[in-house]
Amino acid sequence: MDLHASWNFPTAITVGEGCLDQLGERCKVLNMTKVLLITDPGLSGLSMVKEAIAYCIEAGLEADVFADIQGNPTGNNVRDGALFLNAGGFDGVVAFGGGSSLDAAKAIAMIAKQAISLWTAEDIGSNWTLVDESLMLPVVAVPTTAGTGSEVGRASVITDTDGPHHIKRIIFHPNMLPAHVLLDPILTLSLPPHITAATGLDALSHNLEAYCAPFYHPMAEGIAIEGIRLVKDFLPRAVTNGEDIEARTQMLVASTMGATSFQRGLGGMHAIAHSLGALYNKHHGLLNAILMPYVLMRNRSVIEERITRLSRYLELDDASFDGFLSWVLTLREQLNIPHTLAEIGINLDDAVLIGKMSAKDAASAGNPIILTDAEYSLLFSDAVKGQLK
The missing domain is CATH 1.20.1090.10 (Dehydroquinate synthase-like - alpha domain)
Incomplete structure (x- = not known):
């Protein structure tokens, strides 16, 4: 069976060996010009990240990496990423890695340009309506593990470390769903x-x-x-x-x-x-x-x-x-x-x-x-x- 396909449920998904080479073009389709690839420290120095950045540059995009994301991402990780994104003038995000990186990247893309705080968008009642969706940045998701499925999720699980007890909070907005997903099994071989x-x-x-x-x-x-x-x-x-x-x-x-x-x-x-x-x-x-x-x-x-x-x-x-x-x-x-x-x-x-x-x-x-x-x-x-x- 040929395991290469393009689907449109629940978002646009490209699956197949080697499909990472489409990354730059997928970002361009979403009108990105300067891409921030968000990942974790363990992946940031690997060839797969360098390859992803190269595909973006080959497509005529500027690209950089933010990798300060821990295993269970925290509000501080998201805030630091948002500051980095805004300081660099990025207009699009590549969420690259396991569930932690994907969750953090989606949250950063949602909150970076907002006037509200991250926790304001916690999945309680109609909190998501407080987010100005016109300020959310587009996301292309590239999972490197087969587990969380965050690449097709409308939420992120972020740990709130500000109180006496650490609490995982679910941040939600319908438009947090990445615009395109690349499922490349080569990235999971290691x-x-x-x-x-x-x-x-x-x-x-x-x-x-x-x-x-x-x-x-x-x-x-x-x-x-x-x-x-x-x-x-x-x-x-x-x-x-x-x-x-x-x-x-x-x-x-x-x-x-x-x-x-x-x-x-x-x-x-x-x-x-x-x-x-x-x-x-x-x-x-x-x-x-x-x-x-x-x-x-x-x-x-x-x-x-x-x-x-x-x-x-x-x-x-x-x-x-x-x-x-x-x-x-x-x-x-x-x-x-x-x-x-x-x-x-x-x-x-x-x-x-x-x-x-x-x-x-x-x-x-x-x-x-x-x-x-x-x-x-x-x-x-x-x-x-x-x-x-």
């Missing part, structure tokens, strides 16, 4: 197995929580089901052989499908993962991967029939809830994902605080069962202790 696994299971968590969310969105539900199948078929291959172009391509697509489908909602995995990421600065995909079976078990009474239908589509030998849970546990073990949060250095000291933060997190609204502070604390405790009950 990802080590443990990052491939964690980001891939993040893509699974997006598709799975979207599928289980209680809201009406049949289109998103259908996308989620196929996204889960792609993870099942291709994530083990991508981890085992990082040079497998087909597996890398399909995982990039599964990632975009996850972020497209979670328009339907997320859930408890993300509510707790957002809280833990803010407090402990742990890898978001790894947190979701560890939390997955515990959240599935907590929601079993509501989602069992739905998961059974999914199991039949995936052609599992045991097409039941137990069969699906067994597949998840086996996949995690195969990919060397820890079974407990304790194994990555998280203990029960902040259980009460995490319960409160998780219950307030926007993702909690999509959990099949609405959980209280105390119930989130218990669920977190189960994941620390490894009590799958």
Whole structure:
């Protein structure tokens, strides 16, 4: 099968080996003349970033790099990026890297020219209407991991470090959706197995929580089901052989499908993962991967029939809830994902605080069962202790 394509859902997407060479032209189509490529320190010195800048210059554009973005991007990262963008007179953004870089870049492109603060655009009520959309800069997104799907998202998750407790806030505007996405599997070939696994299971968590969310969105539900199948078929291959172009391509697509489908909602995995990421600065995909079976078990009474239908589509030998849970546990073990949060250095000291933060997190609204502070604390405790009950 030829894995090169151009799609227009939910935005313009070009997928295929080597498609990065279209970057300069895609920026020109959006009337960019001076491009700021936003990425993280780990990528900034690599050849792929230099290549991306070269494609922009070849297209007649001026281009520079801003790379002061940490693993869980903060409000300070966004503010620093906005200052850099304005000082340099840039009129367009290339979001380049993993989910953290993409989220930060989208937020910078949205807020840099605004008179309001970043937190004013938090996804609460109609806050997004306070943003002057005419001042937002166009974005071309180039993901280098297959996990968050931020390249097709209308929001960014940014950590607010200004208060006594770090909190992840969701910044939203419909026009934060990048105008064009380039899915080039070559950019993911150098990802080590443990990052491939964690980001891939993040893509699974997006598709799975979207599928289980209680809201009406049949289109998103259908996308989620196929996204889960792609993870099942291709994530083990991508981890085992990082040079497998087909597996890398399909995982990039599964990632975009996850972020497209979670328009339907997320859930408890993300509510707790957002809280833990803010407090402990742990890898978001790894947190979701560890939390997955515990959240599935907590929601079993509501989602069992739905998961059974999914199991039949995936052609599992045991097409039941137990069969699906067994597949998840086996996949995690195969990919060397820890079974407990304790194994990555998280203990029960902040259980009460995490319960409160998780219950307030926007993702909690999509959990099949609405959980209280105390119930989130218990669920977190189960994941620390490894009590799958």
